[in-house]
Amino acid sequence: MEVREALDLVSRPVRELSPYHLVPETVPVKLNQNENPFDWPLPIKEEVAAFVRERPWNRYPPFIPDELRAALGESVGMSAGNVIVGNGSNEMLLVLLMAFAGPDVPVTICQPTFSVYNLLIRALHSKLNSVSARPDLSFDVPAIIEAVRRLPRSLLLLCSPNNPTGASLKQEDISRILEAHTGFCILDQAYVEFGGFNALPLLERHPNIVVTRTYSKAFAGAGLRMGYMIGNKDIIAELNKVKLPYNINFFTEHVARVLLSHRDIAAQRVAEIVASRGDMYSFLRTLPFIAVYPSDANFILVRVDGKERLFAHLKDNGILIRDYSSYPMLENCLRISIGSKSENDLLKAALRSFFGKGA
Ligand code: PMP
Numbered sequence: 001m002e003v004r005e006a007l008d009l010v011s012r013p014v015r016e017l018s019p020y021h022l023v024p025e026t027v028p029v030k031l032n033q034n035e036n037p038f039d040w041p042l043p044i045k046e047e048v049a050a051f052v053r054e055r056p057w058n059r060y061p062p063f064i065p066d067e068l069r070a071a072l073g074e075s076v077g078m079s080a081g082n083v084i085v086g087n088g089s090n091e092m093l094l095v096l097l098m099a100f101a102g103p104d105v106p107v108t109i110c111q112p113t114f115s116v117y118n119l120l121i122r123a124l125h126s127k128l129n130s131v132s133a134r135p136d137l138s139f140d141v142p143a144i145i146e147a148v149r150r151l152p153r154s155l156l157l158l159c160s161p162n163n164p165t166g167a168s169l170k171q172e173d174i175s176r177i178l179e180a181h182t183g184f185c186i187l188d189q190a191y192v193e194f195g196g197f198n199a200l201p202l203l204e205r206h207p208n209i210v211v212t213r214t215y216s217k218a219f220a221g222a223g224l225r226m227g228y229m230i231g232n233k234d235i236i237a238e239l240n241k242v243k244l245p246y247n248i249n250f251f252t253e254h255v256a257r258v259l260l261s262h263r264d265i266a267a268q269r270v271a272e273i274v275a276s277r278g279d280m281y282s283f284l285r286t287l288p289f290i291a292v293y294p295s296d297a298n299f300i301l302v303r304v305d306g307k308e309r310l311f312a313h314l315k316d317n318g319i320l321i322r323d324y325s326s327y328p329m330l331e332n333c334l335r336i337s338i339g340s341k342s343e344n345d346l347l348k349a350a351l352r353s354f355f356g357k358g359a
Contacts, residue, residue, distance in 0.1 A: 013122045020119055028318040029343045034163070034191075034299050036220035037340040038269045044262060048255050061250040068253050071260050072228055076200055081233040084240060085256070086247050089190055089214040089227030094120055096210060096229065098242045100155045100184045101126040107155045108147050110139060112327040114163045114188065121157075129154070133329060137165040137293050137301070141173045148181040156181055159188040161196045164324050164335045166295025168196030178206045185209040190227075193218030193270050194277070195296025200230060207232035210239070217298055218270045219259055224252045273298050277338045283348055287355050290332065299337045307332045310354055317350040319343075 007015070022033070069080035086092050097120050101107050106127040109117050121128050129151060131143045139162070148156055156177070161168040169177075178185060187199050189211050199211050210231035215221035226248070231239070248256075259266070281300055284292040290303040301324065304310055311323055311334060322335045338344065 027320040031337040032320045032322040034337045035222050065253045085228045088225045089212045092212045092227050092229040095243050096186050109157045113159050138167045145180045153183045156185045161191040161296035166297045168296040171197045187211045190214045191297035194298045226252050226256045301335050303333050313354045
Protein backbone atom coordinates (compact mmCIF):
# COMPACT_ATOMS: atom_id res chain seq x y z
CA MET A 1 0.00 0.00 0.00
CA GLU A 2 1.18 3.52 -0.77
CA VAL A 3 1.41 5.97 2.15
CA ARG A 4 -1.20 8.06 0.32
CA GLU A 5 -3.64 5.14 0.43
CA ALA A 6 -2.92 4.52 4.11
CA LEU A 7 -3.56 8.20 4.81
CA ASP A 8 -6.90 7.88 3.06
CA LEU A 9 -7.91 5.42 5.76
CA VAL A 10 -7.59 8.02 8.51
CA SER A 11 -11.12 9.20 9.35
CA ARG A 12 -12.27 12.23 7.39
CA PRO A 13 -12.84 14.51 10.44
CA VAL A 14 -9.28 13.81 11.63
CA ARG A 15 -7.78 14.40 8.17
CA GLU A 16 -9.55 17.76 8.01
CA LEU A 17 -8.21 18.97 11.37
CA SER A 18 -5.31 21.38 11.73
CA PRO A 19 -2.98 20.10 14.46
CA TYR A 20 -2.80 21.82 17.84
CA HIS A 21 0.75 23.03 17.86
CA LEU A 22 3.08 25.26 19.74
CA VAL A 23 6.64 25.78 18.57
CA PRO A 24 8.91 25.05 21.56
CA GLU A 25 11.12 28.04 22.21
CA THR A 26 13.56 28.85 24.95
CA VAL A 27 13.37 32.45 26.05
CA PRO A 28 14.33 34.18 29.29
CA VAL A 29 10.75 35.36 29.96
CA LYS A 30 8.15 32.78 29.01
CA LEU A 31 4.66 34.26 29.17
CA ASN A 32 3.00 32.18 26.46
CA GLN A 33 1.52 29.10 28.14
CA ASN A 34 -0.18 30.32 31.31
CA GLU A 35 2.26 28.38 33.42
CA ASN A 36 2.82 29.27 37.04
CA PRO A 37 6.06 31.29 37.31
CA PHE A 38 6.96 29.74 40.68
CA ASP A 39 8.59 26.32 40.87
CA TRP A 40 8.18 24.25 44.08
CA PRO A 41 10.75 24.61 46.88
CA LEU A 42 13.73 22.23 46.79
CA PRO A 43 13.00 20.43 50.12
CA ILE A 44 9.64 19.31 48.70
CA LYS A 45 11.33 18.06 45.52
CA GLU A 46 13.92 16.22 47.64
CA GLU A 47 11.20 14.50 49.64
CA VAL A 48 9.73 13.30 46.33
CA ALA A 49 13.14 12.29 44.95
CA ALA A 50 13.71 10.06 48.01
CA PHE A 51 10.38 8.36 47.36
CA VAL A 52 11.18 7.84 43.65
CA ARG A 53 14.56 6.27 44.51
CA GLU A 54 12.95 3.71 46.80
CA ARG A 55 9.77 2.91 44.94
CA PRO A 56 10.11 -0.11 42.59
CA TRP A 57 9.81 1.03 38.96
CA ASN A 58 8.92 -2.44 37.71
CA ARG A 59 5.54 -2.36 39.49
CA TYR A 60 2.37 -0.73 38.21
CA PRO A 61 0.93 2.23 40.08
CA PRO A 62 -2.21 1.58 42.18
CA PHE A 63 -5.05 0.29 39.96
CA ILE A 64 -7.33 2.92 41.43
CA PRO A 65 -5.40 5.83 43.01
CA ASP A 66 -7.81 5.98 45.93
CA GLU A 67 -5.53 7.85 48.33
CA LEU A 68 -5.12 10.69 45.85
CA ARG A 69 -8.80 10.65 44.91
CA ALA A 70 -9.76 10.79 48.59
CA ALA A 71 -7.31 13.63 49.30
CA LEU A 72 -8.60 15.65 46.35
CA GLY A 73 -12.20 14.88 47.25
CA GLU A 74 -11.58 15.95 50.84
CA SER A 75 -9.94 19.20 49.66
CA VAL A 76 -13.25 20.18 48.04
CA GLY A 77 -15.60 18.70 50.66
CA MET A 78 -16.35 15.50 48.72
CA SER A 79 -15.11 11.93 48.67
CA ALA A 80 -12.96 9.63 46.52
CA GLY A 81 -16.02 8.42 44.59
CA ASN A 82 -16.60 11.91 43.23
CA VAL A 83 -13.14 12.15 41.64
CA ILE A 84 -11.23 10.79 38.65
CA VAL A 85 -7.58 11.74 38.17
CA GLY A 86 -5.66 11.66 34.94
CA ASN A 87 -2.89 12.76 32.70
CA GLY A 88 -3.71 16.47 32.68
CA SER A 89 -7.20 17.88 32.43
CA ASN A 90 -6.89 17.32 28.68
CA GLU A 91 -7.23 13.60 29.34
CA MET A 92 -10.26 14.24 31.53
CA LEU A 93 -11.86 16.17 28.67
CA LEU A 94 -11.16 13.25 26.35
CA VAL A 95 -12.74 10.76 28.78
CA LEU A 96 -15.81 12.99 29.17
CA LEU A 97 -16.23 13.48 25.45
CA MET A 98 -15.79 9.75 24.80
CA ALA A 99 -18.62 9.10 27.24
CA PHE A 100 -21.00 11.89 26.21
CA ALA A 101 -20.25 12.94 22.63
CA GLY A 102 -20.63 11.03 19.37
CA PRO A 103 -22.21 11.39 15.93
CA ASP A 104 -25.73 11.79 17.39
CA VAL A 105 -24.84 14.34 20.04
CA PRO A 106 -24.11 17.93 19.04
CA VAL A 107 -21.64 19.73 21.30
CA THR A 108 -22.04 23.42 22.04
CA ILE A 109 -18.97 25.48 22.88
CA CYS A 110 -18.64 29.24 23.42
CA GLN A 111 -16.14 30.74 20.99
CA PRO A 112 -13.45 31.94 21.20
CA THR A 113 -12.19 29.26 23.57
CA PHE A 114 -9.58 26.55 24.19
CA SER A 115 -8.88 24.98 20.78
CA VAL A 116 -8.44 21.40 22.07
CA TYR A 117 -12.26 21.21 22.42
CA ASN A 118 -12.69 21.63 18.69
CA LEU A 119 -10.07 18.95 17.97
CA LEU A 120 -11.62 16.37 20.30
CA ILE A 121 -15.21 17.06 19.26
CA ARG A 122 -14.40 16.65 15.59
CA ALA A 123 -12.21 13.59 16.13
CA LEU A 124 -15.16 11.94 17.95
CA HIS A 125 -17.45 12.73 15.01
CA SER A 126 -19.73 15.01 16.98
CA LYS A 127 -21.29 18.05 15.39
CA LEU A 128 -19.85 21.30 16.69
CA ASN A 129 -22.29 24.06 17.58
CA SER A 130 -20.68 27.42 18.37
CA VAL A 131 -22.10 30.29 20.38
CA SER A 132 -20.14 33.51 19.91
CA ALA A 133 -19.09 35.74 22.78
CA ARG A 134 -20.44 39.30 22.96
CA PRO A 135 -18.31 41.95 21.21
CA ASP A 136 -16.59 42.69 24.57
CA LEU A 137 -15.75 38.92 24.72
CA SER A 138 -17.97 38.28 27.75
CA PHE A 139 -20.27 35.22 27.67
CA ASP A 140 -23.54 35.71 25.78
CA VAL A 141 -25.73 33.93 28.35
CA PRO A 142 -29.10 34.39 26.53
CA ALA A 143 -27.53 32.95 23.35
CA ILE A 144 -26.20 29.93 25.31
CA ILE A 145 -29.66 29.35 26.81
CA GLU A 146 -31.24 29.60 23.37
CA ALA A 147 -28.69 27.12 21.95
CA VAL A 148 -29.32 24.48 24.63
CA ARG A 149 -33.11 24.92 24.28
CA ARG A 150 -32.78 24.37 20.53
CA LEU A 151 -30.69 21.21 21.06
CA PRO A 152 -32.35 19.00 23.69
CA ARG A 153 -30.08 16.36 25.31
CA SER A 154 -27.01 17.85 23.59
CA LEU A 155 -23.66 18.31 25.29
CA LEU A 156 -22.58 21.73 26.55
CA LEU A 157 -18.87 22.37 27.08
CA LEU A 158 -18.13 25.55 29.01
CA CYS A 159 -14.83 27.02 30.10
CA SER A 160 -14.94 29.41 33.05
CA PRO A 161 -12.69 31.33 33.48
CA ASN A 162 -12.34 31.05 29.73
CA ASN A 163 -9.05 30.62 27.90
CA PRO A 164 -8.01 32.85 26.08
CA THR A 165 -10.46 35.66 26.94
CA GLY A 166 -10.26 35.53 30.76
CA ALA A 167 -14.05 36.01 30.99
CA SER A 168 -16.00 33.95 33.49
CA LEU A 169 -19.61 33.00 34.00
CA LYS A 170 -21.37 34.19 37.14
CA GLN A 171 -22.96 31.62 39.40
CA GLU A 172 -26.48 32.84 38.54
CA ASP A 173 -25.64 32.62 34.81
CA ILE A 174 -24.65 29.01 35.03
CA SER A 175 -27.66 28.21 37.19
CA ARG A 176 -29.95 29.75 34.54
CA ILE A 177 -28.18 27.78 31.80
CA LEU A 178 -28.51 24.53 33.73
CA GLU A 179 -32.22 25.14 34.37
CA ALA A 180 -32.74 25.32 30.59
CA HIS A 181 -30.38 22.48 29.61
CA THR A 182 -31.64 18.89 29.23
CA GLY A 183 -28.26 17.40 28.26
CA PHE A 184 -24.91 17.00 29.98
CA CYS A 185 -22.58 19.88 30.83
CA ILE A 186 -18.79 19.74 31.11
CA LEU A 187 -17.38 22.75 32.92
CA ASP A 188 -13.65 23.28 32.46
CA GLN A 189 -12.33 25.21 35.47
CA ALA A 190 -8.60 24.97 34.73
CA TYR A 191 -8.15 28.57 35.99
CA VAL A 192 -10.73 28.75 38.77
CA GLU A 193 -8.23 29.24 41.59
CA PHE A 194 -7.41 32.66 40.07
CA GLY A 195 -11.01 33.90 39.95
CA GLY A 196 -14.57 33.20 38.98
CA PHE A 197 -16.81 31.06 41.17
CA ASN A 198 -16.53 27.53 42.48
CA ALA A 199 -19.13 25.47 40.60
CA LEU A 200 -18.97 22.40 42.84
CA PRO A 201 -22.02 23.28 45.00
CA LEU A 202 -24.08 23.06 41.78
CA LEU A 203 -23.47 19.31 41.69
CA GLU A 204 -26.09 18.69 44.34
CA ARG A 205 -28.98 19.97 42.21
CA HIS A 206 -27.43 19.21 38.83
CA PRO A 207 -25.95 15.71 38.52
CA ASN A 208 -25.61 16.43 34.78
CA ILE A 209 -22.48 18.52 35.33
CA VAL A 210 -18.86 17.45 35.74
CA VAL A 211 -16.12 19.96 36.57
CA THR A 212 -12.56 19.50 35.30
CA ARG A 213 -9.53 20.97 37.09
CA THR A 214 -5.78 20.85 36.73
CA TYR A 215 -2.45 20.98 38.56
CA SER A 216 -0.92 22.81 35.58
CA LYS A 217 -1.81 26.39 36.59
CA ALA A 218 -2.46 27.34 40.23
CA PHE A 219 -0.70 24.21 41.50
CA ALA A 220 2.47 24.95 39.50
CA GLY A 221 2.62 21.39 38.20
CA ALA A 222 2.38 21.66 34.39
CA GLY A 223 5.31 19.25 34.03
CA LEU A 224 3.55 16.55 36.05
CA ARG A 225 0.60 16.17 33.67
CA MET A 226 -1.98 15.92 36.39
CA GLY A 227 -5.64 16.82 36.09
CA TYR A 228 -8.88 15.65 37.68
CA MET A 229 -12.62 15.83 37.40
CA ILE A 230 -15.31 16.05 40.01
CA GLY A 231 -18.87 14.90 39.59
CA ASN A 232 -21.78 12.91 40.91
CA LYS A 233 -20.67 9.46 42.18
CA ASP A 234 -22.86 7.46 39.81
CA ILE A 235 -21.72 9.48 36.80
CA ILE A 236 -18.08 9.12 37.90
CA ALA A 237 -18.57 5.34 38.12
CA GLU A 238 -19.71 5.30 34.47
CA LEU A 239 -16.83 7.51 33.36
CA ASN A 240 -14.36 5.20 35.11
CA LYS A 241 -15.33 2.54 32.57
CA VAL A 242 -13.81 4.51 29.68
CA LYS A 243 -10.75 5.88 31.45
CA LEU A 244 -7.64 3.89 30.54
CA PRO A 245 -6.26 1.69 33.34
CA TYR A 246 -3.11 3.12 34.98
CA ASN A 247 -3.56 6.47 33.26
CA ILE A 248 -1.57 8.19 36.01
CA ASN A 249 1.98 7.09 36.80
CA PHE A 250 3.34 6.52 40.31
CA PHE A 251 5.49 9.65 40.25
CA THR A 252 2.63 11.98 39.39
CA GLU A 253 0.31 10.23 41.81
CA HIS A 254 2.80 10.69 44.63
CA VAL A 255 3.73 14.29 43.80
CA ALA A 256 0.07 15.25 43.47
CA ARG A 257 -0.54 14.11 47.07
CA VAL A 258 2.56 15.85 48.36
CA LEU A 259 1.65 19.13 46.66
CA LEU A 260 -1.89 18.92 47.93
CA SER A 261 -0.55 18.68 51.47
CA HIS A 262 1.35 21.93 50.78
CA ARG A 263 -1.60 23.75 49.25
CA ASP A 264 -1.04 26.71 51.57
CA ILE A 265 2.12 27.47 49.53
CA ALA A 266 0.18 27.29 46.27
CA ALA A 267 -2.57 29.51 47.69
CA GLN A 268 -0.05 32.18 48.74
CA ARG A 269 1.42 32.23 45.27
CA VAL A 270 -1.96 32.35 43.62
CA ALA A 271 -2.70 35.43 45.75
CA GLU A 272 0.54 36.97 44.49
CA ILE A 273 -0.33 36.21 40.85
CA VAL A 274 -3.82 37.64 41.29
CA ALA A 275 -2.35 40.84 42.79
CA SER A 276 0.13 41.08 39.87
CA ARG A 277 -2.70 40.56 37.41
CA GLY A 278 -4.54 43.56 38.90
CA ASP A 279 -1.40 45.64 38.70
CA MET A 280 -0.67 44.50 35.12
CA TYR A 281 -4.24 45.19 34.02
CA SER A 282 -4.04 48.78 35.33
CA PHE A 283 -0.68 49.25 33.66
CA LEU A 284 -1.85 47.87 30.29
CA ARG A 285 -4.85 50.21 30.43
CA THR A 286 -2.48 53.19 30.41
CA LEU A 287 -1.06 52.10 27.03
CA PRO A 288 -2.68 52.66 23.63
CA PHE A 289 -4.09 49.15 23.13
CA ILE A 290 -7.36 48.86 21.21
CA ALA A 291 -8.64 46.79 24.14
CA VAL A 292 -7.40 45.18 27.35
CA TYR A 293 -9.85 42.50 28.48
CA PRO A 294 -10.58 41.99 32.18
CA SER A 295 -9.47 38.54 33.35
CA ASP A 296 -10.31 36.09 36.13
CA ALA A 297 -7.38 33.86 35.13
CA ASN A 298 -3.56 34.07 35.21
CA PHE A 299 -3.33 35.86 31.85
CA ILE A 300 -4.63 38.96 30.10
CA LEU A 301 -5.78 39.25 26.49
CA VAL A 302 -5.07 42.47 24.60
CA ARG A 303 -6.01 43.77 21.17
CA VAL A 304 -3.47 45.97 19.48
CA ASP A 305 -2.71 47.71 16.20
CA GLY A 306 0.49 46.24 14.76
CA LYS A 307 0.37 43.03 16.78
CA GLU A 308 3.17 41.47 14.66
CA ARG A 309 5.48 44.37 15.52
CA LEU A 310 4.65 44.16 19.21
CA PHE A 311 5.10 40.38 19.26
CA ALA A 312 8.49 40.73 17.51
CA HIS A 313 9.58 43.59 19.78
CA LEU A 314 8.86 41.55 22.89
CA LYS A 315 10.64 38.55 21.42
CA ASP A 316 13.69 40.72 20.68
CA ASN A 317 13.60 41.59 24.37
CA GLY A 318 13.54 37.91 25.34
CA ILE A 319 9.80 37.83 26.12
CA LEU A 320 7.48 35.29 24.54
CA ILE A 321 3.70 35.80 24.57
CA ARG A 322 0.98 34.05 22.54
CA ASP A 323 -0.57 35.23 19.28
CA TYR A 324 -4.31 34.48 19.21
CA SER A 325 -5.14 36.56 16.16
CA SER A 326 -6.26 33.58 14.06
CA TYR A 327 -9.05 32.67 16.50
CA PRO A 328 -12.66 33.70 15.84
CA MET A 329 -13.32 37.29 17.03
CA LEU A 330 -9.68 37.71 18.07
CA GLU A 331 -8.19 39.66 15.21
CA ASN A 332 -5.02 41.45 16.44
CA CYS A 333 -5.21 39.76 19.83
CA LEU A 334 -2.27 38.64 21.96
CA ARG A 335 -2.42 36.78 25.28
CA ILE A 336 0.04 37.56 28.04
CA SER A 337 0.50 35.20 30.99
CA ILE A 338 1.19 36.76 34.39
CA GLY A 339 4.77 36.05 35.41
CA SER A 340 6.92 36.63 38.48
CA LYS A 341 7.47 40.18 39.66
CA SER A 342 10.77 40.50 37.78
CA GLU A 343 9.28 39.01 34.60
CA ASN A 344 6.34 41.40 34.80
CA ASP A 345 8.75 44.32 35.26
CA LEU A 346 10.71 43.27 32.16
CA LEU A 347 7.46 43.06 30.21
CA LYS A 348 6.38 46.50 31.37
CA ALA A 349 9.72 48.02 30.35
CA ALA A 350 9.54 46.40 26.89
CA LEU A 351 5.96 47.61 26.43
CA ARG A 352 6.91 51.15 27.46
CA SER A 353 9.72 51.19 24.93
CA PHE A 354 7.40 49.82 22.21
CA PHE A 355 4.79 52.48 22.79
CA GLY A 356 7.50 55.18 22.98
CA LYS A 357 7.20 56.09 26.64
CA GLY A 358 10.86 55.43 27.42
CA ALA A 359 11.88 52.24 29.24
N1 PMP B 1 -8.42 23.61 29.80
C1 PMP B 1 -8.00 24.84 29.52
C2 PMP B 1 -8.99 25.94 29.44
C3 PMP B 1 -6.63 25.09 29.32
O1 PMP B 1 -6.22 26.33 29.03
C4 PMP B 1 -5.72 24.02 29.41
C5 PMP B 1 -4.23 24.18 29.19
N2 PMP B 1 -3.77 25.31 28.70
C6 PMP B 1 -6.23 22.75 29.68
C7 PMP B 1 -7.58 22.57 29.89
C8 PMP B 1 -5.36 21.55 29.74
O2 PMP B 1 -4.54 21.60 30.83
P1 PMP B 1 -3.74 20.34 31.37
O3 PMP B 1 -3.95 19.20 30.40
O4 PMP B 1 -2.34 20.80 31.45
O5 PMP B 1 -4.36 20.04 32.69
